[in-house]
Amino acid sequence: MKRVLPYPLLFAGLLLMWLLLQQSFGLGHILLGAVIAFGATHAMAALQPERPTIGRPDKIIRLIVLVLADIIRSNLAVARIILAGGRGEHKSGFILLPLELRDKSGLAVLSCIVTATPGSAWLEYDPVGSTVLVHVLDLIDEQEWIDTIKHRYEALLLEIFQ
Amino acid sequence: MASSIFLIAIVVVPFIASLVAALLPQTARNAEAWLSAAVAIFGLAVTIWLYPQVTDGGVLRQEISWIPELGLNLIFRIDGFAWLFCLLITGVGLLVVLYARYYMSPKDPVPRFFAFFLAFMGSMLGVVLSGNLVQLVVFWELTSITSFLLIGYWFHLVQARDGARMALTVTGLGGLGLLLGMLIIGHIVGSYDLDIVLASGDLIKSHPLYVPALLLVLLGALTKSAQFPFQFWLPHAMAAPTPVSAYLHSATMVKAGVFLLVRFWPVMASTDAWFWIVTFAGLTTLVLGAYIAIFQTDLKGLLAYSTISHLGLITTLLGMSSPLAAVAAIFHIANHATFKASLFMAAGIIDHETGTRDIRKLSGLFRFMPFTATLAMVASAAMAGVPLLNGFLSKEMFFTETALRDANPFVNLALPVGATVAGMFSVVYSLRFVHGVFFGPAPAGLDRVPHEPPALMRRPIEILVLLCLLVGIIPGITIGPFLAAAVVSVVGPDTPYYSLSVWHGFNIPLAMSAIALAGGVLLYLALHKYLARGIEGAPLIGNLKGQRIFERVLVTISWKWAKALEKFLGTRRLQPQLALLVTLAIIAAAIPLVAGVGPLALPPTPFDPAFALVWGVGIVCAIAATYQAKFHRLVALVLLGGAGLVTCVTFVWFSAPDLAVTQLLVEIVTTVLILLGLRWLPKRVEFDSDDTLSRKARVRRIRDLGLAIIAGCGMALMSYAIMTRPAGQGIGDFFLENSYKLGGGTNVVNVMLVDFRGFDTFGEITVLGIVALTVFALLRRFRPASDSIEKPEQQRIQNAFDDQRPDRNSGDTINEYLMIPAVIMAWLFPVIIVLALYIFMRGHDQPGGGFAAGIVMSIGFILQYMAGGTRWVEERLRILPVRWIGMGLLVALATGMGSWLFGYPFMTTAFQYAEIPFIGRVPMASALIFDLGVFTLVVGATVLILIALAHQSVRAPRASRRPAIVREDASPKPEEAR
Amino acid sequence: MHMLLDHLVILPILLPLATGAILLFINDRLRPVKAAINFASTMLLLVLAILLVRHAAETGQAAGGAGNATYPLGNWPVPFGIVLVADRLSALLVLLAAILGLCALTFSLARWHAVGPSFHSLFQFLLMGLCGAFLTGDLFNLFVFFEVLLAASYGLALHGSGSARVRAGLHYIAINLAASSLFLIGAALIYGVIGTLNMADIAARVAQVAGADRGLLEAGAGILGIAFLVKAGMWPLGFWLPNTYAAASAPVAALFAIMTKVGIYAVLRLSLLVFGDQAGASAGFGQAFLLYGGMATIAYGAIGALAAQSTARLSGNLVLMSSGTLLAAIGFGNAGVVSGALFYLVSSTLAISALFLLVELLERIRVEGADILAVTLEAYGDDDEEDEVQEVGVVIPGALAVLGVSFAICALVLSGLPPLSGFLAKFAMISPMLNPEGLATVNEVSASAWWLAGLLIFSGFAALIALSRTGINTFWATVSEGPAAVRVIEILPVIVLLGLCVIMVVLAGPIMTYLEAAANALHAPAGYIADVLGAPVVVDLGGAP
Amino acid sequence: MSAAILFWTLAAAQVMLALAMIATIYRVIKGPRAQDRIVSLDALYLNAMLLLVVFGIRYGTAVYFEVALIISLLGFVGTVALAKFLMRGEVIE
Amino acid sequence: MELILAIAVGVLTTCGVWLLLRPRTFQVIVGLSLISYAVNLFIFSMGRLRIDAAPVIEGGVIDPANYTDPVPQALVLTAIVISFAMTALFLVVLLAARGFTGTDHVDGRER
Amino acid sequence: MIPDDLPLWLSLLVGICVLAGAFLTLVGSIGLARLSSFYERIHAPTLGSSLGTGFILLGSVLYFSVTGQRLSVHEVLIFIFVSVTTPVTLMLLARAALYRDREEGAGEVPPSRFGRDDG
Ligand code: NA
Numbered sequence A: 001m002k003r004v005l006p007y008p009l010l011f012a013g014l015l016l017m018w019l020l021l022q023q024s025f026g027l028g029h030i031l032l033g034a035v036i037a038f039g040a041t042h043a044m045a046a047l048q049p050e051r052p053t054i055g056r057p058d059k060i061i062r063l064i065v066l067v068l069a070d071i072i073r074s075n076l077a078v079a080r081i082i083l084a085g086g087r088g089e090h091k092s093g094f095i096l097l098p099l100e101l102r103d104k105s106g107l108a109v110l111s112c113i114v115t116a117t118p119g120s121a122w123l124e125y126d127p128v129g130s131t132v133l134v135h136v137l138d139l140i141d142e143q144e145w146i147d148t149i150k151h152r153y154e155a156l157l158l159e160i161f162q
Numbered sequence B: 001m002a003s004s005i006f007l008i009a010i011v012v013v014p015f016i017a018s019l020v021a022a023l024l025p026q027t028a029r030n031a032e033a034w035l036s037a038a039v040a041i042f043g044l045a046v047t048i049w050l051y052p053q054v055t056d057g058g059v060l061r062q063e064i065s066w067i068p069e070l071g072l073n074l075i076f077r078i079d080g081f082a083w084l085f086c087l088l089i090t091g092v093g094l095l096v097v098l099y100a101r102y103y104m105s106p107k108d109p110v111p112r113f114f115a116f117f118l119a120f121m122g123s124m125l126g127v128v129l130s131g132n133l134v135q136l137v138v139f140w141e142l143t144s145i146t147s148f149l150l151i152g153y154w155f156h157l158v159q160a161r162d163g164a165r166m167a168l169t170v171t172g173l174g175g176l177g178l179l180l181g182m183l184i185i186g187h188i189v190g191s192y193d194l195d196i197v198l199a200s201g202d203l204i205k206s207h208p209l210y211v212p213a214l215l216l217v218l219l220g221a222l223t224k225s226a227q228f229p230f231q232f233w234l235p236h237a238m239a240a241p242t243p244v245s246a247y248l249h250s251a252t253m254v255k256a257g258v259f260l261l262v263r264f265w266p267v268m269a270s271t272d273a274w275f276w277i278v279t280f281a282g283l284t285t286l287v288l289g290a291y292i293a294i295f296q297t298d299l300k301g302l303l304a305y306s307t308i309s310h311l312g313l314i315t316t317l318l319g320m321s322s323p324l325a326a327v328a329a330i331f332h333i334a335n336h337a338t339f340k341a342s343l344f345m346a347a348g349i350i351d352h353e354t355g356t357r358d359i360r361k362l363s364g365l366f367r368f369m370p371f372t373a374t375l376a377m378v379a380s381a382a383m384a385g386v387p388l389l390n391g392f393l394s395k396e397m398f399f400t401e402t403a404l405r406d407a408n409p410f411v412n413l414a415l416p417v418g419a420t421v422a423g424m425f426s427v428v429y430s431l432r433f434v435h436g437v438f439f440g441p442a443p444a445g446l447d448r449v450p451h452e453p454p455a456l457m458r459r460p461i462e463i464l465v466l467l468c469l470l471v472g473i474i475p476g477i478t479i480g481p482f483l484a485a486a487v488v489s490v491v492g493p494d495t496p497y498y499s500l501s502v503w504h505g506f507n508i509p510l511a512m513s514a515i516a517l518a519g520g521v522l523l524y525l526a527l528h529k530y531l532a533r534g535i536e537g538a539p540l541i542g543n544l545k546g547q548r549i550f551e552r553v554l555v556t557i558s559w560k561w562a563k564a565l566e567k568f569l570g571t572r573r574l575q576p577q578l579a580l581l582v583t584l585a586i587i588a589a590a591i592p593l594v595a596g597v598g599p600l601a602l603p604p605t606p607f608d609p610a611f612a613l614v615w616g617v618g619i620v621c622a623i624a625a626t627y628q629a630k631f632h633r634l635v636a637l638v639l640l641g642g643a644g645l646v647t648c649v650t651f652v653w654f655s656a657p658d659l660a661v662t663q664l665l666v667e668i669v670t671t672v673l674i675l676l677g678l679r680w681l682p683k684r685v686e687f688d689s690d691d692t693l694s695r696k697a698r699v700r701r702i703r704d705l706g707l708a709i710i711a712g713c714g715m716a717l718m719s720y721a722i723m724t725r726p727a728g729q730g731i732g733d734f735f736l737e738n739s740y741k742l743g744g745g746t747n748v749v750n751v752m753l754v755d756f757r758g759f760d761t762f763g764e765i766t767v768l769g770i771v772a773l774t775v776f777a778l779l780r781r782f783r784p785a786s787d788s789i790e791k792p793e794q795q796r797i798q799n800a801f802d803d804q805r806p807d808r809n810s811g812d813t814i815n816e817y818l819m820i821p822a823v824i825m826a827w828l829f830p831v832i833i834v835l836a837l838y839i840f841m842r843g844h845d846q847p848g849g850g851f852a853a854g855i856v857m858s859i860g861f862i863l864q865y866m867a868g869g870t871r872w873v874e875e876r877l878r879i880l881p882v883r884w885i886g887m888g889l890l891v892a893l894a895t896g897m898g899s900w901l902f903g904y905p906f907m908t909t910a911f912q913y914a915e916i917p918f919i920g921r922v923p924m925a926s927a928l929i930f931d932l933g934v935f936t937l938v939v940g941a942t943v944l945i946l947i948a949l950a951h952q953s954v955r956a957p958r959a960s961r962r963p964a965i966v967r968e969d970a971s972p973k974p975e976e977a978r
Numbered sequence C: 001m002h003m004l005l006d007h008l009v010i011l012p013i014l015l016p017l018a019t020g021a022i023l024l025f026i027n028d029r030l031r032p033v034k035a036a037i038n039f040a041s042t043m044l045l046l047v048l049a050i051l052l053v054r055h056a057a058e059t060g061q062a063a064g065g066a067g068n069a070t071y072p073l074g075n076w077p078v079p080f081g082i083v084l085v086a087d088r089l090s091a092l093l094v095l096l097a098a099i100l101g102l103c104a105l106t107f108s109l110a111r112w113h114a115v116g117p118s119f120h121s122l123f124q125f126l127l128m129g130l131c132g133a134f135l136t137g138d139l140f141n142l143f144v145f146f147e148v149l150l151a152a153s154y155g156l157a158l159h160g161s162g163s164a165r166v167r168a169g170l171h172y173i174a175i176n177l178a179a180s181s182l183f184l185i186g187a188a189l190i191y192g193v194i195g196t197l198n199m200a201d202i203a204a205r206v207a208q209v210a211g212a213d214r215g216l217l218e219a220g221a222g223i224l225g226i227a228f229l230v231k232a233g234m235w236p237l238g239f240w241l242p243n244t245y246a247a248a249s250a251p252v253a254a255l256f257a258i259m260t261k262v263g264i265y266a267v268l269r270l271s272l273l274v275f276g277d278q279a280g281a282s283a284g285f286g287q288a289f290l291l292y293g294g295m296a297t298i299a300y301g302a303i304g305a306l307a308a309q310s311t312a313r314l315s316g317n318l319v320l321m322s323s324g325t326l327l328a329a330i331g332f333g334n335a336g337v338v339s340g341a342l343f344y345l346v347s348s349t350l351a352i353s354a355l356f357l358l359v360e361l362l363e364r365i366r367v368e369g370a371d372i373l374a375v376t377l378e379a380y381g382d383d384d385e386e387d388e389v390q391e392v393g394v395v396i397p398g399a400l401a402v403l404g405v406s407f408a409i410c411a412l413v414l415s416g417l418p419p420l421s422g423f424l425a426k427f428a429m430i431s432p433m434l435n436p437e438g439l440a441t442v443n444e445v446s447a448s449a450w451w452l453a454g455l456l457i458f459s460g461f462a463a464l465i466a467l468s469r470t471g472i473n474t475f476w477a478t479v480s481e482g483p484a485a486v487r488v489i490e491i492l493p494v495i496v497l498l499g500l501c502v503i504m505v506v507l508a509g510p511i512m513t514y515l516e517a518a519a520n521a522l523h524a525p526a527g528y529i530a531d532v533l534g535a536p537v538v539v540d541l542g543g544a545p
Numbered sequence D: 001m002s003a004a005i006l007f008w009t010l011a012a013a014q015v016m017l018a019l020a021m022i023a024t025i026y027r028v029i030k031g032p033r034a035q036d037r038i039v040s041l042d043a044l045y046l047n048a049m050l051l052l053v054v055f056g057i058r059y060g061t062a063v064y065f066e067v068a069l070i071i072s073l074l075g076f077v078g079t080v081a082l083a084k085f086l087m088r089g090e091v092i093e
Numbered sequence E: 001m002e003l004i005l006a007i008a009v010g011v012l013t014t015c016g017v018w019l020l021l022r023p024r025t026f027q028v029i030v031g032l033s034l035i036s037y038a039v040n041l042f043i044f045s046m047g048r049l050r051i052d053a054a055p056v057i058e059g060g061v062i063d064p065a066n067y068t069d070p071v072p073q074a075l076v077l078t079a080i081v082i083s084f085a086m087t088a089l090f091l092v093v094l095l096a097a098r099g100f101t102g103t104d105h106v107d108g109r110e111r
Numbered sequence F: 001m002i003p004d005d006l007p008l009w010l011s012l013l014v015g016i017c018v019l020a021g022a023f024l025t026l027v028g029s030i031g032l033a034r035l036s037s038f039y040e041r042i043h044a045p046t047l048g049s050s051l052g053t054g055f056i057l058l059g060s061v062l063y064f065s066v067t068g069q070r071l072s073v074h075e076v077l078i079f080i081f082v083s084v085t086t087p088v089t090l091m092l093l094a095r096a097a098l099y100r101d102r103e104e105g106a107g108e109v110p111p112s113r114f115g116r117d118d119g
């Protein structure tokens, strides 16, 4: 199975992408999309033979919802800071965050979440000490950020990438 | 008919023999001589055989069609005058061959000599037998070329090289003038046929172009005959082997000039212009040549100046334009050939036997070679105009003409006086030749003891001297009929009576002869002491060396001035060239635009502030990129990206989705590409601010700015003018109407690219493929400049940092830096592949297509290279871009050729709707396969270019051999100026 | 075979393309195979070109008219699709390209083809670009083929790499990129005004252009003209040329001899077609500019030839002279002069090509062994990872004599001295200049005719001085220290090229007949326009196959 | 009426996005460092992408969608290359 | 809108030409890029400006008046590709020249 | 062209979405222009790349789904792509800035875990 279809989730994702691009879920498109996704998956396999293990795909949905909610919140917060003139009230700063997540893909997802969310930015990951340096635009409570990242996202990701 | 074929054969056979001679072995001296003699005998025999046909003004002609459209047919024609020349050329030629057989050393490469000699003989015969003006010029120039080769025969001698080049330059120039003159005559007459021209004398003389034509013809004739002011080349031609001098510089080539004067005498002479120019040139040459000849110390030099002088005599005669003068001229042509050829041969023998031609070293040779001395003395006497020799007769006729000429008082005086003085001089130099060489004490300091040459070598001289005597004593029998034939063909049937008898009673000419002879002897006695001192060069004008002037002028004009002018009119720097290009383009557009661009209308499309703002961004980007491009390349690149993005938005705005997609993708690849290159460019620090700029640089900047602004305004104006004009009925509608119906696709632009105008796309992908191959080839030999070999500063610091720490390995920094982004970039790889295929598949109906898809695909590859590095990617993916390029071209080609099977032209698309299970009706256009070829090639080419660049960082850096900055101009070494 | 003949017009483009593509699949280590394929293909191209010329000559004779063979690509009707047109002129130039190609290729097989990768493919692509440029009847397609041949020429100009080559290449490319932009601007403007890209269609519509738009149209044509004139090397746009040609390897420079002719061809084709008699108010646009520009170029080329310090630069300046002569002859605006100019074009291209090949061989006389050293240093530097160049071919005896004769013939042809084709060419130009309505007709001679005729003759004299200087220095003043190593396959192409110059003299009559017909057709564009716009497609548009 | 409202609303949105581009280009010009400029270029791409999406809605056509799609997926490639050049001095090692 | 585009073409041309005439190879390559933008927009403008009239037809009876002229677009596409190729080539040549001469001056040596 | 029979609710909804998205993007860009340090500025564009994009794409989804008579959700791809790719650039640039600040010894930047390389 692994040999025939190295990345089943990727395959599904690419097929979905194909269908979305075609804006059609017709059988013909599914067949063609499957062929293309299959080929693309193998290209990926050639590039990166070691694959992440996805333990709990169902948690992905939860993660997405969570992130979307946070994005909306932080958007408003950052917009307020900018419109306030970017002066005085906010205090930006760096946080050094220890992480338990080791899976590279998991880390990549986490970095995307942290960076894509306005107000926080993933700067530097240190694989030896397993820490990440994060920059925060409105650093009122350092611990709150650590909690958000570690408990909301990392915990979920640890479940997904077992 | 038969005889006219022989007429052609006389000219052609020497050329064929010349080729044969060239191919004979180096040592075949006898074979060469026999061959050449046979050719000369053949020519002589045919000439003699043709004689009956040219008497009494008879003309024999043979025409061969060549380029009839241009009035250029090969016409060979012989009349009495040409016959006389043929006789001289072949007859003297035969004797010279015989002489040369003994003269040439066994060490000399004889094949070359005889090959050139025969070619020259053919050319000379061609000149005299040409019946077409252009053909005459052809053979004329051939004589220049062959004589150049003969003069330069001993090319290891610097005099030979210089003499040959000067002869070629002067006579070549004359030949070109002659060509133009002939073309003008052709224009006047309306034909290049000599017979027609000869019948059009009044037309020519009355035509407004007569004077230019005359001047040009004279330029040809006077250079060839070494007449003043072109006399200077002939003495230097004496560097040639003596047989060459005897033949070319006495009997034949220099005679070509006077031949030409005689040939055109009937149609060009007897005008004031002719009289003044020709007579002046002739008389000057006559006197001057004779005067200089007296003071020559080189035997051949003396003879050369004497030749110049005698040719001046002939020219003077022709200038006088009277029929009798023409008779005298023709007569003297033949006489001079006989005595001068024999004298040259004698000089050659003396040179041969004594090893020198210097009169100062020679003396008393009579006792060593009495026969040769006698012969030379007789010939010299002929040269001096001693009675009972042929020279006397024609000189008497000359004196008669000068004495009887009745024009204005000045001419009436100048001509006879000049003639007498020149006659006197000729006696002096003849005496000097005879007395200086053969009498006096035995020569001292010679390498060898001189003796008589082989009998056969002397034979030609004997024959010639015999002719001098026979003609001198019994002219009526010997030369009379031939001369008559020649004269009739020139002067016409109404030739006035002339007498060839030796004795005409006591008259003015006889008195002039007597004065010349007696005066010459007295002058020689007077000058004897001076001459014995052996001072080189003639008094008064000795320093006026024609050759030196010529060479100086030539070097100045053709070398110094040329170099200065080239520098002034041209440049090797890029910036001025580009500035000129822009300037000329502006001028080319401005001239018609100023003449009328028509009224400009208001813009038809309503204003949109968003678009204006977007272009605000675009313009800022463009200007800032321009400003930053010198010192902040990265910034310029960022700004360039901004301008490109705005261009892309513009394409979307105005209904060009395909353009937007392509522009965007190309933009991305270009950015990566330039960044790849940026690593190899030197660091640039801002050092010169505006106030330190030199004045020149500031002026240049202002000029460039002006050009740029004008160009920009022009483009804006033209673009605006077109956009505000209603579009006419163009070809665009056809494509819109038929794209789906006949092309099977709804994206009209794509259907155009792969079908209607698919051939353009074919060419375009070929360009891309070619460029990729070139880039690849060039980078295989790439050597970075020495200051770019090291790894970039950042990497050095980062690696040093890694190396310092015991807990870190080299390369950790980069790994950490890229760890997380690389994961994301790798995951995007399959996504990009899917996107590429999507864009490819939809291209025919929606924006997209093979090119865009190919670029997307290659961006996918490049992203992996950036994330993982070259080695990492190439351990995993095996890409053979060159094969992809080839495959893409072949797929496209095969698709195009597929239509041949059905009898349609290349690239005729077939499409139909196929029912495919589960998918339904799908348009299947063969153009899609073509597009697949495009896709394949674009992937291959783009990846090849980018990877080839990227590989430079991986390769072991090799420094360029060159120093970091090349200061001197690397142009090839200068060679000597001539 | 019959099928191939149906497609004769496009084959000179497709054959090199296919060959170039196929050669990409063969590894560089199999150079002999590549060389053999390349040679066979070029030979075949020559055959095709001969067929094309014969076809043009015969159809022209049969119809008594234009002799234009058309080929509608994709079976699309003119003027919508791209159409190829082979008339006498384009067929002749295709033939010339094939001849030069074959000779340059043969020469390169001795050494040069092994000096860098992809030589054979680039070579074929250049031929493709040349043939395409000569055969296309579409303005934008002409641009594309210009780019094809330029791209290939960039590759070949840089072939072998080396400092001088790369530096000259940089200038060459920069200038041609700028010129390509001008091409696009000009072509776009013409499209913007006239709304079509087919050259015949443009010509047919020029007269109808409104007066208010004429300025824009002519501006477009002017800009386009500048782009062509850069390629043709007109003064002051041609300074890049001597440097580039001198820096290029010998076979490449020999092939480049026809590159300037592409610019000339485009000027000739478009100026006479679009601004011919049918063009109404625009007729004759730009003629005077060509005349004076051409004359300036002749003068500059002559000066440059005199000032040249190396044989290669001398040759480059002779190219300029040749270009100037052709431009001025075109600008003179007389069919007779143009037919002479076409004769000159062929003759000078052959001779210059031969001279470029000779230049390299001459270098070997100057310093024995210098050739190998120069090539090695230029191409390899201190690089030891490349394969050694295998020198191929038999060394001929008596090389010096053969080279000398060849050089002399080159010199005669290029300086226009009798009896070779160069002289006939000049005569064939000057005679109609002085007698524009025929030799037998009485007429005035224009001042420009005097100037041009004088300049032609003078430039020949300058060339004579320069070439004799070089020849004397090379063959007479320098004594070689040993036999020069010249291979048969190196001298053979030279002999063939020069032999053709000699043959041109012998066959001058028929050749001039052909060229006169070609020139007359150019000066009467109605026939071309009618033939192209009426070009048949295979079936009606109703049923695509 | 409804169509007009939407048309002009979208026009206003486009103006806002264009102004956003101006703000971004300000930072590109101002710098002060290369990384500021590159971040801004990335933002410029984003703004332009959104502008095109709005353009598509404004004229009710999906023809331009792929342009936006390509910017969203590939627009970052150029900036990644720039960023890497900044950090390492070369793009591909 | 025509005016804006015309000005844009003008500015791009001006900047491009100015850079084309500069002595540093990098300036020239940026200049050539700007010129190619200008030229592409110029060619594009020859088809006149149309908003919301992309030449992607919808089938049925086609009224050409509803679509912009596709010809200039096809030309620009070819031009973009070719100018991309030439930029790549020029870049590599300038790198090679810089490698040989040690300078990035277009003439291969400092004045 | 926008059809004339567009429901008012749709045009309002789409209009509001798009305006909101455009506004957020504008604010983000203003932030980019105005925020004082680089590390602060990298937060600004994410306004546009997250919710700004989201709103505008939502408007697009609504509009095309209603007028096109079928669900148009391919806009979600743009959102995903933007969300995935924007961080890559930001991370790389931030890391480069960090590196450079440490090189120059800018005070407010936290040192590397390995200590700052003072050489
Ligand atoms: Na963030």
Ligand code: NA
Binding pocket: B186, B187, B188, B190, C434, C435, C438, C439, C440, C441, C442, C443
């Ligand atoms: Na006439």
